[in-house]
Amino acid sequence: MDGTYRWLKRGDANAFFALMLDNVLNLVVLTGILVGFGFPIERVLTLMVPGTALGVMVGDVAYSFLAMRLAKKTGNPNVTAMPLGLDTPSTIGIALMVLGPAFLAAKGDLVAGGMAQDAAANQAAFTTWQLGMAVMVTMGVVKVIFAFFGDWIRRVVPTAGLLGSLGGIGLALLAYFPLVDVFEAPIIGLSALGLVLYTLVARIDLPWQLPGAAVAVLVGTVLHYALGPIGYGVAEFAWPTLELHLGFPMPSTGFIEGFRLVGPYLPIAIPFGLLTVIGGINVTESARLAGDAYRTRDILLIDAASTFLAGVFGGVSQSTPYIGHPAYKAMGASAGYTLFTGVFVGLGGMLGYVQFVVELIPKAAVTPILLFIGLEIVHQAYHQSPRRHSPAVTLAFLPIVARLGSILIVPFVVGATLSEGAVHSQFILAVLGNGFIITAMLWGAALALLIDRQLVRSGIFFLVIAGLTAVGIIHSVDPQGSLYLPWAAGEHAHHMHLMVIGYAMVGAALTAVGLSGAVKPLTEAELAAL
Numbered sequence: 001m002d003g004t005y006r007w008l009k010r011g012d013a014n015a016f017f018a019l020m021l022d023n024v025l026n027l028v029v030l031t032g033i034l035v036g037f038g039f040p041i042e043r044v045l046t047l048m049v050p051g052t053a054l055g056v057m058v059g060d061v062a063y064s065f066l067a068m069r070l071a072k073k074t075g076n077p078n079v080t081a082m083p084l085g086l087d088t089p090s091t092i093g094i095a096l097m098v099l100g101p102a103f104l105a106a107k108g109d110l111v112a113g114g115m116a117q118d119a120a121a122n123q124a125a126f127t128t129w130q131l132g133m134a135v136m137v138t139m140g141v142v143k144v145i146f147a148f149f150g151d152w153i154r155r156v157v158p159t160a161g162l163l164g165s166l167g168g169i170g171l172a173l174l175a176y177f178p179l180v181d182v183f184e185a186p187i188i189g190l191s192a193l194g195l196v197l198y199t200l201v202a203r204i205d206l207p208w209q210l211p212g213a214a215v216a217v218l219v220g221t222v223l224h225y226a227l228g229p230i231g232y233g234v235a236e237f238a239w240p241t242l243e244l245h246l247g248f249p250m251p252s253t254g255f256i257e258g259f260r261l262v263g264p265y266l267p268i269a270i271p272f273g274l275l276t277v278i279g280g281i282n283v284t285e286s287a288r289l290a291g292d293a294y295r296t297r298d299i300l301l302i303d304a305a306s307t308f309l310a311g312v313f314g315g316v317s318q319s320t321p322y323i324g325h326p327a328y329k330a331m332g333a334s335a336g337y338t339l340f341t342g343v344f345v346g347l348g349g350m351l352g353y354v355q356f357v358v359e360l361i362p363k364a365a366v367t368p369i370l371l372f373i374g375l376e377i378v379h380q381a382y383h384q385s386p387r388r389h390s391p392a393v394t395l396a397f398l399p400i401v402a403r404l405g406s407i408l409i410v411p412f413v414v415g416a417t418l419s420e421g422a423v424h425s426q427f428i429l430a431v432l433g434n435g436f437i438i439t440a441m442l443w444g445a446a447l448a449l450l451i452d453r454q455l456v457r458s459g460i461f462f463l464v465i466a467g468l469t470a471v472g473i474i475h476s477v478d479p480q481g482s483l484y485l486p487w488a489a490g491e492h493a494h495h496m497h498l499m500v501i502g503y504a505m506v507g508a509a510l511t512a513v514g515l516s517g518a519v520k521p522l523t524e525a526e527l528a529a530l
Contacts, residue, residue, distance in 0.1 A: 005071035005079065007064070011332025012340070014211075018331075019083050019322070019341045021214060023056055024357055025366050026086035030095055030317055032181075032363040037100040038107070043125040045358070048132065048316045050249040050349040052086065055136075055310025057346025059084040059319045062302045064339035070294060071335075079292050080329040081338040082283070082299055084306070087320035088373055089169045090272035093437075096173065096407065098135060098265045099316060103128040127261075132316030134258030135265060139273035139318050140308025146277045147300035154278055160381075160389035161445030162278050164396025165271070167381025168440050171397055172404040174374030178367035185234045185364040187227060192220035193368035200372045213369050220365025233362075240359040248350050249313035264482040267473050271437035276303065276320040287325040388530035389448045396444030403433030427477075427492070431499075435474030439465075442474070453521045455514030462507030470500045 027049060034044050060083075067081035106124035111117060146153065154162070182189030198204050199212025206212060228237035262269075280303055284296045299321055307318040328337065348354030381393050406429045432439075446461035469475045472483040477492035489496045513519055522530075 005068065005077045005334075007068055007334050007339070008336035009332055009334045012334055012336035015083075015328045015331045015333035015337035016340050016344075017214065018211065019060075019085060019328070019337060020344055021217075022322070023085040023341065023345050024354060024361075025217075025369060026088055026091045026317065027052070027354060028358050028361050028363065028366050029088075029370060030086075030091050031358050032367075033092065033095040033177075034099060034103075037103050038121060039099075039103060039125050039128075040121055041359075043122065043129065045352075047126070047129045047314055049354065049358070051133075051310050051312075051314030052317045053315075053345050053349025053354060054249045054313050055306045055315050055317075055319050056085060057342040057349075058309055059302055059306035060338040060342030060345075062306070063299075063321075064335040064342070066294065066298060066302065067292075067335040067338070070292065074293075076291070078329075079335070080287075080290075080325060080333050081335040082287055082292075082294060082325055083322040083328055083338060083341075084303065084319055085322050085341075086317050087272070087276055088370065089166060089174060089377070090276070090320075091317045092173050092177070092370070093169060093268065093272060094132070094135060094317065096177070097268050097403070099128055099132055102131050102261065102265075129314065129316065130254040130258035131261045131265070132258070133252065133255035133311045133314060134262040135269045136307055136311025136315055136318060137255045138262060138266065138311075139269050140304055140311055142270050142273040143277055143304035143307055143318075144301065146274055147297055147304055151281060151296070153274070154281055157441060157445045158385075158389065158392070158448035160385040160392035160448040161396060161441045161443070162275070163381040163385055164393040164444035165400070165437050165440035166275055167378045167393060168397035168400030169437070170374040170377030170381070172400040174377065175371050176374075176404060178371040178374070181363045181367040182371070185224070185362070188220050188223045188233055188362065189364035189368065191223055192216040192365045193371065195219060196368040196372050200369070201375065216368060217361060217365050220368075221361055224362040224365060234364065249315075251312050252314055254314070255311055264476075264478075266483070267435035267438055267476070271441065273307070273318065275437070276318065280321045283321045283325060290326040290329050292325070292329070385448075386527075386530075388451055388527070389444075392444045392447035392451060395447050396440040399432055399436040399439040399443065402429055403436040406430050406433045430479075431475050431477055431495070434472070434476040435468070438468065439474045442468075450510070452527065453519055455510045455519055457514075459507045459510030459512075459514060462503050462510060464507075466500045466503035466507060469496065469503060472496075475499055 030052070031041070031044050031049070034048075035041050063082045063084050067079045071077065071079040103124050106127045107120045110120035110123055115123070182193050193216075195212060195216035199206060199216070206215060224233050227233040231237075277300055280300045281296055284294050284299045287294055303319055303321055310317070310319065345354060348357075382390060385393050406426075409426060409429065442461055442465050446458050446465070449458035449461065465474065470486040472478060472489070475496070476482060476484075477489055477496045478484060484490070486496075486500075487493075
């Protein structure tokens with residue numbers, strides 16, 4: 001080898017397929033969730049998908065040139081580009097926790113005002129699109145800011161808090177909802193799930209080393225169209241329209257209008273953005289260990305710019321540097337796979353062929369892969385946190401489980417006459433789930449520090465939790481989950497004050513005991529023995 005860097009190699013073909021499929025699957029799931037809420041599919045495919053795909057294109061193309069620059073700087077002919085794509089947890093989380101509920105609320109108000117159902121759905125979808133843009137722009141700004149503080153956050157917040165909050169999302173959102181889709185069409189879903197468990201979880205090779213994810217989607221799709229027309233697939237089978245939905249992303253000021261509605265959703269959006277910053281730091285370190293020493297800030301700022309631009313151009317799902325750089329390097333990939341993925345996804349969002357694929361693939365065939373991702377995230381949360389912090393990881397799951405319960409209970413209580421006790425229980429469940437990602441992260445961190453006998457630091461975390469509770473960033477007592485000033489929390493202000501006092505008492509007690517020296521932090525030897 002003459003040491004010349006070749007940006008396109010044989011290994012880029014396999015890597016391209018894997019990265020491209022991952023992004024397309026996220027678009028399938030995003031579309032499926034929103035259509036499930038009643039979004040007109042044309043609005044999703046022509047307004048939301050093009051800008052979302054543009055963000056992927058900008059990020060992956062930039063990462064390709066970053067790899068070429070690193071190769072030139074270091075003289076290393078084997079540099080592999082950092083992969084970038086749509087962030088699965090936040091794609092699902094934003095769709096379920098922000099876009100879907102906002103759409104239903106907007107549509108309900110319009111229908112109550114006398115507008116016809118179809119017209120209300122279209123208008124509500126447009127308003128929700130503007131909200132989604134505002135959320136993405138906000139997340140982009142947050143990511144730019146925290147790109148300069150990500151290392152500090154990783155040092156201050158124990159791994160159990162960071163990964164525990166993500167693990168809760170993996171359990172409650174990525175694993176639960178895909179499982180429901182599997183059992184909506186059991187023959188299709190279980191066949192695809194079986195292949196996913198066989199190849200991706202158990203890591204058993206298929207004949208000829210066929211890619212397990214692609215085979216699972218292919219088998220599920222074939223079964224869908226073979227069994228659907230005879231009544232053995234989904235409950236309501238319909239052939240796809242097979243139309244190209246053209247949608248060229250254009251810069252829009254719609255996100256400015258969306259900022260009027262974004263307030264209640266900031267406790268959801270900001271932590272999702274923060275988690276991609278932490279994840280970006282981790283994957284950059286992983287790439288360094290694999291031989292490609294990218295500058296962390298460059299990786300994070302490109303991702304932040306991609307998310308920001310996606311929002312300005314109509315996107316509703318953020319990008320993230322993907323875990324798996326060493327795997328792509330092992331495939332023999334260079335910079336070509338990210339370049340072609342970016343171009344394929346970006347142009348596909350504009351010219352309609354990505355939307356064509358999104359409509360063609362049934363949810364039951366693709367969601368088992370998301371279930372696998374959920375299982376992997378939960379496994380990672382426990383595996384990469386110290387074993388002694390397992391209780392802290394589990395504690396971090398609980399606010400997300402509460403939020404899941406709140407989502408699931410809504411269809412059963414709308415329009416129903418509830419007892420006073422049932423109304424109170426529903427209120428408490430909502431309070432536990434409001435700001436669930438931040439709550440999970442802080443709960444996990446506080447308990448992990450307490451386990452290590454770092455009482456002062458643990459106490460400070462509880463005091464921070466008390467402060468955030470006072471303004472509704474977590475545990476908002478507002479029915480819409482909005483933020484407020486401590487003296488303007490509305491009819492449930494008394495309950496907010498009780499929570500603040502409770503957290504503050506715990507924090508003050510732990511801090512006082514820690515400062516007294518009555519309990520010493522565990523030594524390195526004691527920590528290692530646990």
